[in-house]
Amino acid sequence: MKIYDLQTPALLVDAGDLQHNLGVMAEALPDTRLRPHVKAHKTTRLAARQAVLGHRTFTCATIREVEGMAGAGLGDDLLLANEVLDASRLGRVVARGARVTLAVDSDATVEAAAAGGVGEVVVDVNVGLPRCGCPPEDAGRLAELARARGLMVRGVMGYEGHVVGLEDRTKRAEMTEDCMRLLLDAHGDVGGDVVSAGGTGTYDVNTWANEIQAGSYALMDTAYAKLDLPFRNALTLLGTVISVNPAGWAVADCGLKALGMDHGNPSLTDGGVVWFCSDEHVTFSAKDGSPGYLTGQRVRLVPAHIDPTVAYHETMHLVDGEDVLESWPVDLRGW
Amino acid sequence: MKIYDLQTPALLVDAGDLQHNLGVMAEALPDTRLRPHVKAHKTTRLAARQAVLGHRTFTCATIREVEGMAGAGLGDDLLLANEVLDASRLGRVVARGARVTLAVDSDATVEAAAAGGVGEVVVDVNVGLPRCGCPPEDAGRLAELARARGLMVRGVMGYEGHVVGLEDRTKRAEMTEDCMRLLLDAHGDVGGDVVSAGGTGTYDVNTWANEIQAGSYALMDTAYAKLDLPFRNALTLLGTVISVNPAGWAVADCGLKALGMDHGNPSLTDGGVVWFCSDEHVTFSAKDGSPGYLTGQRVRLVPAHIDPTVAYHETMHLVDGEDVLESWPVDLRGW
Numbered sequence: 001m002k003i004y005d006l007q008t009p010a011l012l013v014d015a016g017d018l019q020h021n022l023g024v025m026a027e028a029l030p031d032t033r034l035r036p037h038v039k040a041h042k043t044t045r046l047a048a049r050q051a052v053l054g055h056r057t058f059t060c061a062t063i064r065e066v067e068g069m070a071g072a073g074l075g076d077d078l079l080l081a082n083e084v085l086d087a088s089r090l091g092r093v094v095a096r097g098a099r100v101t102l103a104v105d106s107d108a109t110v111e112a113a114a115a116g117g118v119g120e121v122v123v124d125v126n127v128g129l130p131r132c133g134c135p136p137e138d139a140g141r142l143a144e145l146a147r148a149r150g151l152m153v154r155g156v157m158g159y160e161g162h163v164v165g166l167e168d169r170t171k172r173a174e175m176t177e178d179c180m181r182l183l184l185d186a187h188g189d190v191g192g193d194v195v196s197a198g199g200t201g202t203y204d205v206n207t208w209a210n211e212i213q214a215g216s217y218a219l220m221d222t223a224y225a226k227l228d229l230p231f232r233n234a235l236t237l238l239g240t241v242i243s244v245n246p247a248g249w250a251v252a253d254c255g256l257k258a259l260g261m262d263h264g265n266p267s268l269t270d271g272g273v274v275w276f277c278s279d280e281h282v283t284f285s286a287k288d289g290s291p292g293y294l295t296g297q298r299v300r301l302v303p304a305h306i307d308p309t310v311a312y313h314e315t316m317h318l319v320d321g322e323d324v325l326e327s328w329p330v331d332l333r334g335w
Numbered sequence: 336m337k338i339y340d341l342q343t344p345a346l347l348v349d350a351g352d353l354q355h356n357l358g359v360m361a362e363a364l365p366d367t368r369l370r371p372h373v374k375a376h377k378t379t380r381l382a383a384r385q386a387v388l389g390h391r392t393f394t395c396a397t398i399r400e401v402e403g404m405a406g407a408g409l410g411d412d413l414l415l416a417n418e419v420l421d422a423s424r425l426g427r428v429v430a431r432g433a434r435v436t437l438a439v440d441s442d443a444t445v446e447a448a449a450a451g452g453v454g455e456v457v458v459d460v461n462v463g464l465p466r467c468g469c470p471p472e473d474a475g476r477l478a479e480l481a482r483a484r485g486l487m488v489r490g491v492m493g494y495e496g497h498v499v500g501l502e503d504r505t506k507r508a509e510m511t512e513d514c515m516r517l518l519l520d521a522h523g524d525v526g527g528d529v530v531s532a533g534g535t536g537t538y539d540v541n542t543w544a545n546e547i548q549a550g551s552y553a554l555m556d557t558a559y560a561k562l563d564l565p566f567r568n569a570l571t572l573l574g575t576v577i578s579v580n581p582a583g584w585a586v587a588d589c590g591l592k593a594l595g596m597d598h599g600n601p602s603l604t605d606g607g608v609v610w611f612c613s614d615e616h617v618t619f620s621a622k623d624g625s626p627g628y629l630t631g632q633r634v635r636l637v638p639a640h641i642d643p644t645v646a647y648h649e650t651m652h653l654v655d656g657e658d659v660l661e662s663w664p665v666d667l668r669g670w
Contacts, residue, residue, distance in 0.1 A: 242418040
């Protein structure tokens, strides 16, 4: 099959760029030093490629992701790096033989883990991002509570999400260190083997955590491309030009329902200028001096933010030039 | 079932507000005066409620929407108000007995309709929004071309999408008139019975088109709520508070993968202040003077833009207070 045979809009993954990204990361953070986050790609077939390169521990953001990874035979060691108040579905995954570890940051989430039948937890510690995670000084108490409820406390996690996107590498490294000092102090109170943190933006400057939860590195997006990282944009959205107006614009059939928009408009790979997106359309013009577009022509866009883009799609297609090598179901969507 | 039994995030549709919205519109634009657009709700069960109130003609934005509506027995008269370069799937819907009319705005899209086996078209006329639609002066020529290719030309459509969101009603009415003069001139060149246009924002000021393609009115969102329209916000996103930080914020389990973000952050129904959204989280604080949030508590958010919000969800739940009356598959997603 050729990419011209695909129904558009369609997600394309460049096989060479993907392999480059996975290889660079596996060399930098081999085996369990990386706990790949599946939330960015939501695709077990892609996770299987990460596993082939040595990563058998994974990070998930939703219960559905945990269920899907276990169902795909990738359940050696799944960390749900998120809080849940009802862990019963996770308990059923454990009962079927997968290893699941759940983040907890409060009495209620410790109780949920115990009640749901998830035997292993990490204490989620807030290291500066205003989101989940207990205050660092509360981590030891929560670990005690978890142990009193019969849970195995494997260690701590703490996500420096306010740092991963900083373009200045020196600043990124300094702030990561500040965050990780908080996490390591909490780890001293909690115990256990796991100190889990980080993301694509801090994969090489976070030398304090013993495992890094990077996910975006596999496919990348224009937001992360602004950083000085050795990863390539492997994912594009393929669209078809459905209308060309002589007043100077063209329209393709990929819009707000095919693109995560929180980081802004996508970028055309040919240098064209995106004007705006509508529900099922993107309006754009050619870059200065280049010929215009033709109806029926295919165009490619790089999303500004990959995670909410992928979550709109049923399938991603692995391609080599114009050849479609494989079509992978985006099978970890939903909750 | 109660809403507390639902897995979150979950889309809730208030049954009373929905019925109010559908009723007000059916009174203002009865029967075929409204051609409800299904792109906003993507749910055949909701479309069936619009049909019960007398609307048997519908507008679609994607081939999948046309297929799904026809499959649900709602294929009396489906207008795909969008351009396609491959109409073969639409031709198969026609062959199975549904009536499908396709928008065309170029020689290529006329050829696609003919080649795909879609026998009926409308000429899509650009009335000012930089998107699809031929220049008005080209509409007559395209109609001739379509007839020469054996197609039935039912009339014209033209979407004043740059006008529907204007908050000043007088300005909205004036600009709608300007747009519709262009469309009516083109209609004079094209012929046929159909003059299709409009949206929720212009449903009552567009008195020139003989059918209005409104869709958002059924569920509404905060963007349209700024206008002086008689429709209520019927849709909310239900989340669970999964973390509360003593420094003054709370986190619920609904984020960028549950919310269309092109119009900005969602709004909490309780007056709380949304700080930001992450992939699976929204961080927020209570409004001044109110007590804070508790872990496990449910919260509701009104999306800023309904269409790309609904497209993330597999199900919407019709509710009356705390009771879940029905759960409807969002069965028109994808392409």
